[in-house]
Amino acid sequence: STSVDYQKILNQINQEFIDQPRSGKVASYIPELAKVPSSKYGMHLYDLDGNNYCFGDSKERFSIQSISKVFTLSLAMKVMGDKLWNRVGVEPSGDPFNSLSQLENDSGIPRNPFINAGALVVADVLVSSFSNPKAALLTFLHEITGNQEIAFDPVVAASEQSKGYRNYAIVNYLKSFGNIENDVEDVLDFYFHQCSISMSCKELANAFIIFANNGTTIESEREFLTGRQVKRVNALMQTCGFYDEAGEFSFEVGLPGKSGVGGGIVAVHPDRFAVAVWSPPLNPKGNSALGMASLERLTTLTGFSIF
């Protein structure tokens, strides 16, 4: 269905960047993440015909961090429907991912589900909805990927918890407005675990193909989200997936996507492909510097952005 040679383009991107000095800094506020070598670099593209294209460290697992917010949002939309939007907004915040600053004026309703405050409300929804929310999240991931090996990294979860002062502050602040139903410890335990999930670029591209395919997996052809729900998740990735750099990502790359402080970025071209890239050093907005540059080259070289 395409005349573009994805493997050739991925090889070209790898060649352009592999020997360049890395700009940015590996996240260190989560002590375990600081141990990851800054030289790691990989990319994987999975298209709607089921073809796989990749280079570099694309099969090595890393901490997906905020990329997990797309999975938890999807699950919360399934279990709560449109009532979810009474608890969390859908507007870009223009502020850093871990900001508390808009919560006071917005009476504890976070601007969107991808800043930490919004993701913590989504976590609270899942803690309320399932007797074992961690198992429910993994089951969802196992079902959309057909891969039973995807798991939490308890060392990373404990590491983040040990320094999680800001997320503790956010949950407590949200609870003071009545927008957290559960014990703050239970919400944070779930949140630190979702962020600790380890996946490779290959596994992420496989998981995100449902967002390129109207909510349906391409191998098992199971519908996990409706077309309407996928439209909404992709719209939120486009406008909020990169926090105060969402405009820049749209401008440079032109795809819905989501980043994490582990250095991963996943992006989706509806009706064409899902692509994941990993390079740990982050720019000042907390997004993988080389990941963004690589995706800019991908959409430029293929001509496939959504714009």
Ligand code: GLN
């Ligand atoms: N677990 C991280 C945090 O809450 C996730 C942040 C991110 O990946 N942007 O700080």
